[in-house]
Amino acid sequence: MSERYVTVDLHCTEQQKKVIVEPPGKNTLINVLSGPGTGKTKTLCDRIAYLMSNGVKPSEIAVFSLTNQAVLDFKKSLSKLLGNELSELVSVSTIHGYANSILLQNSKYWDVLKDKNTLNSSILSSIIEGMSLSRKENYIKIMEKLSPNSINNNVKYLPKISERELKLLKGSDIQKYKQYLSLSPHNPVINFTSKNSNIIFDKLVYEATLILNVNNLILSNNGIENNDELINLTDEFRIPTDILNLKEIIIDEFQDLSVILLDFVLELSKNKQLTISGDMDQSLYGFNNATPYENMERLVNHYKQPNHNLKHFVLNKTFRLSEDIHKFSLNVLGASDTFITNFPNETTDIPIIRKEFTNLVDEFSFVYNEINHLIENSNGLLTPKNFAVLAPVNQVLDNFQTYLQNKSSKFRCKKLSGLQPWQDTKLSSVVSFLKILDNPHHDPSLLVVLSFLNKIGPRTVLSLKEEAENDKISIYELIHKNEKIKKKIGNETIEKLDKILTNIDKSDPTSIIYNLSCLSDLFYFSKQLKTESLFDNYKIFLKELFNNLEVISKIDNEEYNILSYFLSHYQDDFLNVKELDDTEINKFEHYNEFISLSTIHNAKGLEWDIVFVLSSLCLMNNEYSIQKSRVNYVAATRAKHILYFNKSKFDQMLHVDTSNSSIYHKSFVKIEYEPSLLDCLPELKNLTKPNKLTNLPKFANPLSDPKRYKFSQLVANKIYANSNRNYCTFLTRGIHLLRKFR
Numbered sequence: 001m002s003e004r005y006v007t008v009d010l011h012c013t014e015q016q017k018k019v020i021v022e023p024p025g026k027n028t029l030i031n032v033l034s035g036p037g038t039g040k041t042k043t044l045c046d047r048i049a050y051l052m053s054n055g056v057k058p059s060e061i062a063v064f065s066l067t068n069q070a071v072l073d074f075k076k077s078l079s080k081l082l083g084n085e086l087s088e089l090v091s092v093s094t095i096h097g098y099a100n101s102i103l104l105q106n107s108k109y110w111d112v113l114k115d116k117n118t119l120n121s122s123i124l125s126s127i128i129e130g131m132s133l134s135r136k137e138n139y140i141k142i143m144e145k146l147s148p149n150s151i152n153n154n155v156k157y158l159p160k161i162s163e164r165e166l167k168l169l170k171g172s173d174i175q176k177y178k179q180y181l182s183l184s185p186h187n188p189v190i191n192f193t194s195k196n197s198n199i200i201f202d203k204l205v206y207e208a209t210l211i212l213n214v215n216n217l218i219l220s221n222n223g224i225e226n227n228d229e230l231i232n233l234t235d236e237f238r239i240p241t242d243i244l245n246l247k248e249i250i251i252d253e254f255q256d257l258s259v260i261l262l263d264f265v266l267e268l269s270k271n272k273q274l275t276i277s278g279d280m281d282q283s284l285y286g287f288n289n290a291t292p293y294e295n296m297e298r299l300v301n302h303y304k305q306p307n308h309n310l311k312h313f314v315l316n317k318t319f320r321l322s323e324d325i326h327k328f329s330l331n332v333l334g335a336s337d338t339f340i341t342n343f344p345n346e347t348t349d350i351p352i353i354r355k356e357f358t359n360l361v362d363e364f365s366f367v368y369n370e371i372n373h374l375i376e377n378s379n380g381l382l383t384p385k386n387f388a389v390l391a392p393v394n395q396v397l398d399n400f401q402t403y404l405q406n407k408s409s410k411f412r413c414k415k416l417s418g419l420q421p422w423q424d425t426k427l428s429s430v431v432s433f434l435k436i437l438d439n440p441h442h443d444p445s446l447l448v449v450l451s452f453l454n455k456i457g458p459r460t461v462l463s464l465k466e467e468a469e470n471d472k473i474s475i476y477e478l479i480h481k482n483e484k485i486k487k488k489i490g491n492e493t494i495e496k497l498d499k500i501l502t503n504i505d506k507s508d509p510t511s512i513i514y515n516l517s518c519l520s521d522l523f524y525f526s527k528q529l530k531t532e533s534l535f536d537n538y539k540i541f542l543k544e545l546f547n548n549l550e551v552i553s554k555i556d557n558e559e560y561n562i563l564s565y566f567l568s569h570y571q572d573d574f575l576n577v578k579e580l581d582d583t584e585i586n587k588f589e590h591y592n593e594f595i596s597l598s599t600i601h602n603a604k605g606l607e608w609d610i611v612f613v614l615s616s617l618c619l620m621n622n623e624y625s626i627q628k629s630r631v632n633y634v635a636a637t638r639a640k641h642i643l644y645f646n647k648s649k650f651d652q653m654l655h656v657d658t659s660n661s662s663i664y665h666k667s668f669v670k671i672e673y674e675p676s677l678l679d680c681l682p683e684l685k686n687l688t689k690p691n692k693l694t695n696l697p698k699f700a701n702p703l704s705d706p707k708r709y710k711f712s713q714l715v716a717n718k719i720y721a722n723s724n725r726n727y728c729t730f731l732t733r734g735i736h737l738l739r740k741f742r
């Protein structure tokens with residue numbers, strides 16, 4: 001057995017260190033709280049390194065976040081700290097992805113959906129069928145024996161409701177909502193399989209929670225091994241031992257969890273260590289019923305039970321925000337207090353630049369000129385990579401990109417993946433196309449592809465599957481035989497499909513790529529690839545696929561045609577990594593040439609030296625809401641040095657804008673603080689510093705203003721010095737990590 005030692009120095013503050021070295025305990029909650037840039041994510045990574053150095057196996061740690069982007073960022077931080085080889089041993093995934101993998105253990109669709117982070121709602125709907133545990137006979141019998149009080153008998157009497165009503169119910173009566181989730185997919189009162197609904201994802205997590213629940217009951221009921229009947233009943237619910245052997249569950253971005261996700265987390269972390277970190281004010285998923293304060297209250301009460309432990313850790317130093325930006329962000333939020341009392345030594349000391357616009361072209365031209373000015377006056381110290389342009393919605397970013405193209409801009413932009421967090425990444429569907437080209441009787445693949453057609457919804461997918469199974473024929477045969485289905489799909493489509501299948505030469509890479517394109521056109525695949533970056537990735541994928549097929553064609557192999565050889569040998573991550581990982585694109589283009597463009601939602605957890613937040617000119621609704629304040633708060637707190645927070649003429653922010661006296665008056669008398677974490681954790685009050693909303697932030701003139709020309713050079717020097725800073729400046733006490741690697 002080979003042994004290796006990896007030494008990692010952890011540079012941290014005293015407060016971060018307390019989190020890092022806290023030993024894991026059973027039924028213990030480590031609650032890491034604080035504001036933006038205080039190193040929450042970094043501290044979690046350091047903790048993992050420390051635990052590993054103290055004998056916890058990487059397979060005993062599981063890290064979760066809500067979005068693919070957040071998962072990717074966490075993986076990057078961990079691999080920066082530990083190197084790829086070590087960091088890849090730790091499971092980091094979305095909760096939905098992990099729940100999905102629990103459910104798919106026994107599914108025959110496993111080979112289509114094996115990537116833990118990739119969910120495809122059309123196949124998912126087929127999978128959900130047949131695995132609704134809550135209504136399964138065996139499940140009910142197990143519950144009667146092991147946990148008789150938990151069976152809910154009211155479920156039978158639920159009235160039929162629409163999807164919209166069910167969504168509303170999620171916000172108003174979560175218990176009722178869960179009763180609906182417990183129904184079988186074939187129930188007559190609610191449709192789980194609608195393509196655009198998040199309900200299907202809740203159903204998925206709900207079912208996985210039940211499986212965990214059964215396993216926890218088995219574990220806590222000694223003597224079950226002598227009970228043959230229970231062993232038989234529980235057999236189909238058993239999950240792999242890796243999951244049961246977990247010691248530490250880590251949740252980053254805790255504030256984004258909904259009640260359904262918290263149920264899953266609590267079940268998974270039973271008898272284990274649960275470590276969470278988050279900033280309640282950065283909760284952006286209210287539209288998906290993230291309930292940060294309620295969840296925190298529930299969690300705290302849970303861990304106040306006997307035999308449970310609760311430990312709070314507050315980080316008070318931000319490594320990102322200047323005092324001005326911090327003050328601005330607190331006012332944007334209407335926050336009465338803050339945990340942050342320490343700021344980085346090196347900041348550029350530029351107050352926020354807040355310029356007003358009445359039309360988008362003026363605004364775009366301002367942003368372009370300002371970036372140009374800063375780059376040109378920096379003596380090469382600033383490059384596009386120091387900048388980000390953020391907007392509330394994708395549409396504004398697209399317009400900005402078009403503006404730059406028309407202007408033949410000197411610099412280029414890279415849009416951060418606009419993928420919806422837990423939903424389809426679609427690119428994996430290319431495998432389905434390839435499988436059909438190889439063998440049209442591969443049912444799961446044909447179902448995926450058919451579901452891309454407008455008229456084919458998940459209900460039709462399910463009935464196609466059922467019908468084919470009944471008639472003992474393949475789906476491909478069925479669509480040729482059944483006149484009704486033929487009509488639904490369209491005769492012409494079926495004929496074209498047949499033509500492609502006859503034309504393809506499976507031993508010629510060019511023919512494979514050509515027919516793959518025909519097939520994907522036939523099923524409107526480009527419509528599925530909604531974002532430009534996904535489309536770019538698709539092109540990269542085709543290029544790589546072609547290269548791979550060319551290589552295979554040189555291998556002398558009589559048994560296989562090259563397409564089936566490829567399909568039985570391709571690496572799983574050949575497909576999956578690319579659509580999530582921007583670094584793949586960086587291989588093709590030089591990173592420094594790009595300005596990051598991102599929606600505010602996608603920018604969460606990230607930081608840049610200079611950030612432009614575009615105004616909401618395009619959005620008609622200028623009414624105040626806590627959700628909107630949180631989005632603005634996240635946007636403002638992405639900036640390390642200079643924050644441009646553009647203003648629409650029609651928009652005023654309470655506690656921030658001073659020019660309009662009535663607004664000032666309003667913000668002055670209103671002083672209505674938003675709900676705060678202290679409402680559920682009053683014991684942390686003495687760790688906070690009050691924020692006076694009447695004490696308004698300062699604003700500065702743009703840097704391209706002739707009077708500030710010299711200043712630009714100074715700013716560039718400071719940013720450059722700061723980007724090359726040595727972490728040791730902040731080192732309170734390094735931890736020496738020695739890891740035995742087996």
Ligand SMILES: Nc1ncnc2c1ncn2[C@@H]1O[C@H](COP(=O)(O)OP(=O)(O)OP(=O)(O)O)[C@@H](O)[C@H]1O
Nearest residue numbers: 011012013035036037038039040041042319605730
């Ligand atoms: N002890 C430290 N010494 C030096 N830099 C640090 C330290 N801790 C964190 N940082 C730096 O501070 C920045 C913010 O860290 P991180 O992204 O982990 O913060 P966060 O609290 O998760 O932020 P957010 O709430 O915005 O997601 C990063 O650049 C990180 O490298």
